[in-house]
Amino acid sequence: MPQPSRRPLGVAMIGYSFMGRAHSQAWRTVSSAFDVPAVARRVIVGRDETAVAEASGRLGWEEHATDWRAVLDRDDIDIIDICTPGSLHAEIAIAALEAGKHVLCEKPLANDTAEAEAMTEAATAAAARGQIAALGFTYRRVPALALARQLVESGRLGTIRQAKAAYLQDWLADPESPMSWRLRKETAGSGALGDIASHAIDQIQHLTGQRATAVRGRLATLVPQRPGPDGPEAVTVDDAAWATLELDGGAIASVEVSRMATGAKNRLTVELYGTDGALRFDLENPNELWFLDATLPIAEQGFSRVLVTEPEHPYLEAWWPQGHVLGWENAFSNQARDLLLAIDGTAEYSPGFADGLALQKVLDAIIASDAADGRTITL
Amino acid sequence: MPQPSRRPLGVAMIGYSFMGRAHSQAWRTVSSAFDVPAVARRVIVGRDETAVAEASGRLGWEEHATDWRAVLDRDDIDIIDICTPGSLHAEIAIAALEAGKHVLCEKPLANDTAEAEAMTEAATAAAARGQIAALGFTYRRVPALALARQLVESGRLGTIRQAKAAYLQDWLADPESPMSWRLRKETAGSGALGDIASHAIDQIQHLTGQRATAVRGRLATLVPQRPGPDGPEAVTVDDAAWATLELDGGAIASVEVSRMATGAKNRLTVELYGTDGALRFDLENPNELWFLDATLPIAEQGFSRVLVTEPEHPYLEAWWPQGHVLGWENAFSNQARDLLLAIDGTAEYSPGFADGLALQKVLDAIIASDAADGRTITL
Amino acid sequence: MPQPSRRPLGVAMIGYSFMGRAHSQAWRTVSSAFDVPAVARRVIVGRDETAVAEASGRLGWEEHATDWRAVLDRDDIDIIDICTPGSLHAEIAIAALEAGKHVLCEKPLANDTAEAEAMTEAATAAAARGQIAALGFTYRRVPALALARQLVESGRLGTIRQAKAAYLQDWLADPESPMSWRLRKETAGSGALGDIASHAIDQIQHLTGQRATAVRGRLATLVPQRPGPDGPEAVTVDDAAWATLELDGGAIASVEVSRMATGAKNRLTVELYGTDGALRFDLENPNELWFLDATLPIAEQGFSRVLVTEPEHPYLEAWWPQGHVLGWENAFSNQARDLLLAIDGTAEYSPGFADGLALQKVLDAIIASDAADGRTITL
Amino acid sequence: MPQPSRRPLGVAMIGYSFMGRAHSQAWRTVSSAFDVPAVARRVIVGRDETAVAEASGRLGWEEHATDWRAVLDRDDIDIIDICTPGSLHAEIAIAALEAGKHVLCEKPLANDTAEAEAMTEAATAAAARGQIAALGFTYRRVPALALARQLVESGRLGTIRQAKAAYLQDWLADPESPMSWRLRKETAGSGALGDIASHAIDQIQHLTGQRATAVRGRLATLVPQRPGPDGPEAVTVDDAAWATLELDGGAIASVEVSRMATGAKNRLTVELYGTDGALRFDLENPNELWFLDATLPIAEQGFSRVLVTEPEHPYLEAWWPQGHVLGWENAFSNQARDLLLAIDGTAEYSPGFADGLALQKVLDAIIASDAADGRTITL
Incomplete structure (x- = not known):
């Protein structure tokens, strides 16, 4: 079960470029703006250790890592936020859902329909376990x-x-x-x-x-x-x-x-x-x-x-x-709020x-x- | 009494430059657009005979003249439309009202208050005789x-x-x-x-x-x-x-x-x-x-x-x-309409x-x- | 040959509703605004005599008529301005061109391609005789x-x-x-x-x-x-x-x-x-x-x-x-100007x-x- | 000397309502967006302990306090950010400058000219010691x-x-x-x-x-x-x-x-x-x-x-x-950047x-x- 109510929800973000910056700003801001469950920016993940280390410091994460699979095993992580290029979405999202995590995946869901179908299947299974599989068409939150x-x-x-x-x-x-x-x-x-x-x-x-x-x-x-x-x-x-x-x-x-x-x-x-x-x-x-x-x-x-x-x-x-x-970025905080409320069971997310x-x-x-x-x- | 209902209202326009062009277009157009008493563009008046003759042809007036005082004596003229520089407004308007004509005077009414007071006095006297003394703040008709x-x-x-x-x-x-x-x-x-x-x-x-x-x-x-x-x-x-x-x-x-x-x-x-x-x-x-x-x-x-x-x-x-x-010019036709209806006694003009x-x-x-x-x- | 330079170009307009009003305003205005050959609004043509008579007075035409074919025979007519529904364009335009008139035809040229082809053929033949066959996509003149x-x-x-x-x-x-x-x-x-x-x-x-x-x-x-x-x-x-x-x-x-x-x-x-x-x-x-x-x-x-x-x-x-x-209507005057200059041979019309x-x-x-x-x- | 380059610049913010929220968002964001000296949000100060404690948690400060004078004595504080009502600006700003701190004061500088003069005097003296006294007309940073x-x-x-x-x-x-x-x-x-x-x-x-x-x-x-x-x-x-x-x-x-x-x-x-x-x-x-x-x-x-x-x-x-x-809030981050660069000696602040x-x-x-x-x- 993802989140015990007694500790902050731990977030791991995979990816650290444009979307990573926008999502980091959202996680940094959401609890100041809204009444939502607390979050901790636990770990930012990227393949290039030097770059991800620099991003971690700049974007305000507790740690950085290069292996996203290892992150899925951590008990202090409740949410996997996928900001990678689309070709990696399916693999990461399915694994994360199978590991019992909530997932926020940037659009587009996948690069092709086969991947998207597999992801949807994983999401349906996860939903039965109370997990959220959220897609980030952020403009809905403008x-x-x-x-x-x-x-x-x-x-x-x-x-x-x-x-x-x-x-x-x-x-x-x-x-x-x-x-x-x-x-x-x-x-x-x-x-x-x-x-x-x-x-x-x-x-x-x-x-x-x-x-x-x-x-x-x-x-x-x-x-x-x-x-x-x-x-x-x-x-x-x-x-x-x-x-x-x-x-x-x-x-x-x-x-x-x-x-x-x-x-x-x-x-x-x-x-x-x-x-x-x-x-x-x-x-x-806007x-x-x-x-x-x-x-x-x-x-x-x-x-x-x-x-x-x-x-x-x-x-x-x-x-x-x-x-x-x-501004443009605030919609990402709005999105983070809606996701947190959905995890909290007090709202639906779409x-x-x-x-x-x-x-x-x-x-x-x-x-x-x-x-x-x-x-x-x-x- | 200015207008017998059986013939068109005769208009004389004093002045023929910018405002003269705009007013001419209005007199030319008003009866096509609106249900108003018919008008005849009888005479355009200016001091420079060559110039006013050219303007008369171009702007579509029946005749031209150089002496506005002579025009005031004509029985076929019902409306004096004053488009001269402001320094001439008082003299012409007062004479026209005294001659029993309706007057449309371009803004500003006069160059100073003394003139404006004399004009207003003349207008009050004329109103008692059923004449209209109209001022052309045309933008009211946008x-x-x-x-x-x-x-x-x-x-x-x-x-x-x-x-x-x-x-x-x-x-x-x-x-x-x-x-x-x-x-x-x-x-x-x-x-x-x-x-x-x-x-x-x-x-x-x-x-x-x-x-x-x-x-x-x-x-x-x-x-x-x-x-x-x-x-x-x-x-x-x-x-x-x-x-x-x-x-x-x-x-x-x-x-x-x-x-x-x-x-x-x-x-x-x-x-x-x-x-x-x-x-x-x-x-x-507009x-x-x-x-x-x-x-x-x-x-x-x-x-x-x-x-x-x-x-x-x-x-x-x-x-x-x-x-x-x-466009900008249509407001002048609207103004001409309102003046004609006021002369006709079917509306107020201000x-x-x-x-x-x-x-x-x-x-x-x-x-x-x-x-x-x-x-x-x-x- | 359509126009002797010594007298105004005579215009006959077929049709008198929405487009007829707009074209009338243009013919009434064009010579005041622009240096163009003089025009005379000779005759307005429509099938309903009562209605066309009323329109003639209101829109400022010299005469009205109910038979457009008869108008084509008149020597004092140089330009046929077609403002009828599209289904009549071909018949009138072809006859007018064959009668040696310049033609201004409202858009659309025709209701089908066969008609449009016949009209284009007639226009080509007429062009060789110095006649203009103009189409009224007026917005080009905004x-x-x-x-x-x-x-x-x-x-x-x-x-x-x-x-x-x-x-x-x-x-x-x-x-x-x-x-x-x-x-x-x-x-x-x-x-x-x-x-x-x-x-x-x-x-x-x-x-x-x-x-x-x-x-x-x-x-x-x-x-x-x-x-x-x-x-x-x-x-x-x-x-x-x-x-x-x-x-x-x-x-x-x-x-x-x-x-x-x-x-x-x-x-x-x-x-x-x-x-x-x-x-x-x-x-x-605009x-x-x-x-x-x-x-x-x-x-x-x-x-x-x-x-x-x-x-x-x-x-x-x-x-x-x-x-x-x-305003919207001025483009029609601009169009009339371009047509008159084309008839005058001093500009191309398209x-x-x-x-x-x-x-x-x-x-x-x-x-x-x-x-x-x-x-x-x-x- | 306020800031040793080896540790983050410590910020204390006095006030926690509208402007306090905006400034908190800026301090939280500035280092992610810009290349600036690191900052630590050390302490938020307010008179109502319950309210300031709640604000501290929500706005992401390390600690809260109720006595701004005590905060001025702390060695880990380099910047005093004054977001109180205008009537308190003078007292706090002058004390903070005398305590060797950099100051950012929200507009208006003071409620009257006498206060503003005293503050300006204190700022001049502090400038000679290398301290910045910055005024927050944030819209300059839109x-x-x-x-x-x-x-x-x-x-x-x-x-x-x-x-x-x-x-x-x-x-x-x-x-x-x-x-x-x-x-x-x-x-x-x-x-x-x-x-x-x-x-x-x-x-x-x-x-x-x-x-x-x-x-x-x-x-x-x-x-x-x-x-x-x-x-x-x-x-x-x-x-x-x-x-x-x-x-x-x-x-x-x-x-x-x-x-x-x-x-x-x-x-x-x-x-x-x-x-x-x-x-x-x-x-x-904007x-x-x-x-x-x-x-x-x-x-x-x-x-x-x-x-x-x-x-x-x-x-x-x-x-x-x-x-x-x-959005509106980003200008506060821009302002924090300019202040940090000025403290760093790499830019002027006005x-x-x-x-x-x-x-x-x-x-x-x-x-x-x-x-x-x-x-x-x-x-």
Whole structure:
């Protein structure tokens, strides 16, 4: 059984780069912001001892280690937080669940469906033992998007008929930007699709409460060749993708993603259009939710810029006074809170591994549709 | 009596430059857009015969003339539309009213209070004879600002406590921009104050429905010298001004204007803060009114961007379908409509000359306050 | 030969509803704003004599008529301006061109490709005789979009790789909004696709200077049934559509349109992403162009809100001072100007009928793709 | 000498409510984000033992204490971080400096000028001993405002002629919001003026690099009475204030603040207008700086929305990838970094106590001006 209530929950984090930094900040912060079970940042794990030792000191962990398997045997560890590249998720997560630990796994769940299925099976078995297997689509915990979900759930949009999500970045806009493992299919699985379309599609399904039943997709590699260590090398993943999704509630959703959209920095936009209202969101202004209430008198209707910083808003009571905005990183603390409450048995956590598997199947279907010249693939 | 209902109302316009062009477009358009008495663009008047003849053809008037006094004698003229520099307003308007004509006079009413008082007296006398003396603060007819007035009037803002208006332009930002009559006190009366603070203050008083009872002001000439025909010459009017106004409803309003605000093109902004709601407007996006309803649940509150293009909005039924925005010039057609309906006896028109006089006194008080080192001047 | 230079160009307009009002305003205004050959609004033509007579008076035409064929015989008519429903375009335009008239035809060029081909043939023959056959994709004359074209043409965006256009409206969002001829395939041809996707695609091709070579599309009827005169009736056209276009310059463009997007009033948005810069536009704020210059130092890069109201901007010298914005209707005057200059032989006019035909083929390909389960259709 | 380089710098924080939480988060985070000397959160001090003990655990301090004087004697304490109400600043800061500690004092420096002068004297003496006396106008460390300062400093705005700052909040908009110590002059010193106008004026002086030499001011108490424990009670501080400032570089600045601006949550806006450019900022969107470069071709000029999240931007290299925005709290970590580098001798820190004293004199002058009916008070 993972946590005796008398001592802090011990966390081990595998991985220490970008996501490792963000998760460390969350574990460092969560207990100050929220009323949650105490946590101890026991150990950070990485293969390169020098680097992980440096990270351990900088990021504030008690110890570092290089062998994640050994960490799974420790009794003082309750939570395994997986921040490695996606190709390692399955092996670590399954072993951790089998070792009786709670698991938080960064998205994407896995690089392919077979792995995702195995992970989901392990999660189901672990759930029966009271363990949590949590997936980190952190943007669900951006307060404005959590508020969006509340508004939809409480019927303020009526029936949603159309959704529109895009995730535009520009960090590959420069064609001289060099080749990397992220641009090779064998290491990365896919490109913009798995990395950022996954977020867009998760938001569509989560916010609407509708599941994709069929898709049509297109992938493109707009810069097909980049400087490699030995001269020009072929980019073998997509750097932009488009899809339309039929949802089981009758809505149609569009998705567009790109790593080449000059001037777009981290522009995840979501728009929902329903019979009674509409919503718009842009991750570059993450504290704003734009809500149109179509039941108001027409002369007063318009998209309202709700500054999501009131105590009445999701997660906000724990943070700062109204108007004092949150940053990107705070959503990771919100996520840690929700996980701790789920472990404590006082709340549900989603998404779980099964959601990650379902999303993986949507991504696979988009790839399959593109391979079939754009034809509909039914899920 | 000015207009027999059986023939079109004859219009004579005095002046043919910027405002003359705008008014011509309005007279040309008003009957197509609105159900109003017919008008005939009889004669355009200017001192320079060549120029006014050219303008007449271009702007679509039946005739041109150089002597405005002769025009006042014509039986086929019902409306005198005064678009001259302000120093000519009083003489023409008074003569026109005495000749039994309706008058539309561009703002500012006059260059000084004595003239404004004489004009107001003439207007009062003429009103008793059924004549209209209309003043052209055209921005009152921008639909979004007309909607703002409706919302305040119907109590949607509760008690207004604070107002904030600014009118920022940058056409004098370049210190090498040459000297002109507008920058000399003897010809222009005042600078930014009379030209654009007049709009800001008219909006504050009109929208709040509260009158200024006391003011404190500051004037500045940020570029005190400019290239003249014979070398550097002193600028003798203000190019920026600031004021605070105590209003008779208990609110305090601030005003800031400038012709030196680099990058501000025609940025008249108005903000109203009341107990039950708030409004924001920016003339550079004139089709938008931002309305916050503070009586909604706090979690859904925000400034709504109302795109003021619905048939339910002021003036809009006459124009284009929803979302098809209006431009700056349309407000002049709206103004012409309101004047024609007032002449027809089916609606009231404001502002009248008395409003222009009252505004002139506020401007004078700001000048007096600045001259008294900023002290309060009571109206 | 159409126009002797010694008398005004005579215009006959066929049709008098929404587009007729907009075109009338343009013909009434163009000579005041621009240095162009004089025009006379000779005759307005419609089938319902009472209605067209009323429109003639209101919109300021010299005469009205009910037989457009008779009008083609008149020597005092130089330009036939076709504002009828699309199903009449071909017959009138071909006859007018054969009668030696210049033609301005509202978009869409025709309801099907066969008609569009016949019209293009007639236009080609007429061009050899010095006649203009102009197509009215008026949004090309919105100054901000004309500036966008200039920026692309002068290379400020480098190579464009990705384009994204959407046209969202909500006038059919209410499912109780009744059946009409626009919702029946036999009268309307298509729904949102022909009506508004045509604008989005014209902008993509025009602004990028790239032509679609292959498309994938999806159509949907989100509200499949509406109240008809005799009870519920099936909607037989699309009310939303999506497509991706491969362009001959290597870019990929996405298109999304809807008449069900609650809260979107007339939201034509266009985004262009190139190697050296990017552009964004929204028709609900038509005086703004957002331009990002990716060659500036990174610390200063951002999308600039260019308020397109300077004399240096396309068409603007003829209008109002900086910051005094234009409305939707002004683009029609700009269009009339360009047509008159083309007739005068001092400028080229585009789009012509061949462009309309090419666009029709793109629309047809989208329909064909949807019918083929989303497969690529090559043009 | 405060800090031996061989052990972490020990911090003692006095106070544990709103600012205490923000500073705790900064001390907890600074070493993870930046390369700075290590810090140890040794002790948190408060008068209420139960409350401070709870805060100590929640906010992550090693110990708590109730007697700040005893803490000054400890050798393991190098930095005294003062987060108490302003009335205690002087006593604690002076004692801490005399005890050889570095001091970080929250704004405002003190409640009156006499205290501020004594503190400045103590700081000057301490500086000679190598101690830092830092004042916490944290918004100087919001990256967008730090970038603004860089742009001004490098001449990108040319000569600044006009500045405009406002700080609008609405937490007192409800007249039934009860009386508190913040609304009584004897405890709070002043109202909106000291609390938020201080920020606006600090930004004006800091960003422009110009000092106020003369002011005119107005204070108002828009809700003069509020529910107290024993019935209605008079509010004895201002809840809104206005001022104009003459700056020593020739510019004029306006300031407007309010706690009654319905719908404004934390809206500190700053606008700077110079001969070569302009800047705009809004604290409700703190990751954006709007910059207009007036030296670009006029047709391309506009305010650019710079998303201040690039490694090239101030402080950003330490945080997240581009487009991953910061929140309000991150500026406190940036501030802690700058303080630690100053203690380390590798950077300068400003503002110091002398800046706080100078600002206090500006605030006093505004009060004096209002008391003198708005007349100019020279500094």
